[in-house]
Amino acid sequence: MLTTLANSPEIPRPLGGVGDVTGSALCYKPHRPRLRQRENTITSEVTVEDDCISAYWELKAKRDVNTVICRLDDGFTTCRVERLGNLTPDELVLTLPANEPRLAFYDLPFATVDGTRQSQVLLVSWLPEKATSQSRAAYSQALCALVDKLDGSELSIRAREVADLAYDRLASHARAGKQTGDSVDGIDSATTPGGPGLALPET
Structure with missing residues (x-):
């Protein structure tokens, strides 16, 4: 036509x-x-299914999962759980599609500067450069809708390439988030639509 x-x-x-x-x-x-x-x-408004929130609280309760991956339906109107699992950081990278966005909760273990073992729930906004601009915009809207339903203790991370999800890099940002408290107050909220966030530096 x-x-x-x-x-x-x-x-x-x-x-x-x-x-x-x-x-x-x-x-x-x-x-x-x-x-x-x-x-x-x-x-258009994105609806977050209850299973996304239930999975988030299950992850926070340290039950059977450390990873929750969420995706939008084909119409970009509904966000629902795509996968639950116990993944290493490397396995998380392999699970995320190379050319489609995703939203993922990941409970990252790390050590503070004094060697104390801690963990931080990350809300990873995976927006690869190969994805369409329409899908990236839709997932940004979904991120806003999802953050509105959470308790504020998650640390939001935006990633555009695999290097952004390297363990050392995630752990560094988790330590920075812990320094300001679980609510990550003081981190530039403009980096993540709809709530506090931490943008990964450009490479």
């Missing part, structure tokens, strides 16, 4: 190309409804 419209002699091709909605103001009207539909999809 797009090819037919673009090749029609009655409708000029936009300067930025068929799919371009960011460059020129000369984008012609047949693409406007498509842009509005995409925006509505991204900004």
Whole structure:
């Protein structure tokens, strides 16, 4: 359909190309409804299923799991649990898809600077560069909805590549979060939509 419209002699091709909605103001009207539909999809409210919250509390209770991975349905409207498990940090990396976002709770064990063994529940927002911009935006909305239902003791981490999930890097940020308390007050809340968060430094 797009090819037919673009090749029609009655409708000029936009300067930025068929799919371009960011460059020129000369984008012609047949693409406007498509842009509005995409925006509505991204900004629609995301519903968090109760199983996500139940799994979070099960993880915090130190029962049978240390990992909860959540995903959105194909319409980007509902967030539900995809997988529960006991994973090492390396296994967590292997479990996350290379080209799709995910949200994951992970109970990370680490040692403080004085050698004390502790743990910190991380809320990992996995937004790989290979994912579509629409899916990344939808998972950002889901993150907001999820954080609103939690108790504030989780430490939010944004990751865009595998290196961001290396154990040493996660442990470093967990130690930084513990220094300010479980509520991670004082960490720049602007880095994670809808709540406190900690952005990983650019590499």
